[in-house]
Amino acid sequence: MDIGSFFLILALLLLVALFVSRPFFEPKRSSQAFTRALDHELSSLLAERDRVITSLQELDFDYALGKIPEEDYPAQRARQLQYGADILRKIDELQSEAISVQAASLHGSPEARMEAVVAARRADVPGRPGIAARPAVNGGKVIPATVASPDEDLEVMLANRRRDRHDESAGFCPKCGSAVQKSDKYCPKCGKKIV
Numbered sequence: 001m002d003i004g005s006f007f008l009i010l011a012l013l014l015l016v017a018l019f020v021s022r023p024f025f026e027p028k029r030s031s032q033a034f035t036r037a038l039d040h041e042l043s044s045l046l047a048e049r050d051r052v053i054t055s056l057q058e059l060d061f062d063y064a065l066g067k068i069p070e071e072d073y074p075a076q077r078a079r080q081l082q083y084g085a086d087i088l089r090k091i092d093e094l095q096s097e098a099i100s101v102q103a104a105s106l107h108g109s110p111e112a113r114m115e116a117v118v119a120a121r122r123a124d125v126p127g128r129p130g131i132a133a134r135p136a137v138n139g140g141k142v143i144p145a146t147v148a149s150p151d152e153d154l155e156v157m158l159a160n161r162r163r164d165r166h167d168e169s170a171g172f173c174p175k176c177g178s179a180v181q182k183s184d185k186y187c188p189k190c191g192k193k194i195v
Contacts, residue, residue: 035098038094038097038098039098041094042091042094042095042098045087045090045091045094046091048087049084049087049088049091052080052083052084052087053084055080056077056080056081056084059073059076059077059080060077170182170184170194173187173189173190173192173194174192175187175190175192176189176190176192178190180194
């Protein structure tokens with residue numbers, strides 16, 4: 001046996017040994033794979049939940065149309081509701097498991113731990129999970145609301161404005177028939193001048 005072939009076989013064995021032992025030296029990759037598996041399982045459960053909701057709506061619709069006999073409807077509906085409740089329990093378990101995996105991966109930097117604490121505090125707000133509660137102020141009126149984003153704050157302000165404008169209704173446009181306000185000089189729909 002030639003010394004060159006001996007070194008070639010030795011090099012190949014070394015490469016194979018490195019390739020096989022690579023997972024032992026990369027533990028972070030396995031936690032990422034576990035997280036991806038959790039995300040995949042969670043998304044499939046959410047899709048199944050949506051399918052069950054659609055199935056319940058179709059069942060109710062078919063019952064209202066008389067396609068399902070009255071004696072079969074309660075049993076079918078109860079089975080679907082039980083299956084949906086089981087799916088919701090699994091979703092809750094997976095979400096709590098995903099949160100614990102994220103918390104375990106955050107042991108590194110103080111900034112990451114602080115972010116985890118802030119996220120947990122936001123989730124503990126009464127009323128709606130994950131939303132910071134604060135009142136919306138519009139024109140001196142305080143409306144208690146839970147606001148998660150500027151979009152929801154804007155929706156509260158628009159609702160207040162619509163309520164205020166509803167009180168100022170002046171009638172209807174003589175040309176198109178849409179509602180006009182006292183402050184309108186022109187119809188907001190067709191543009192006709194309001195006298």
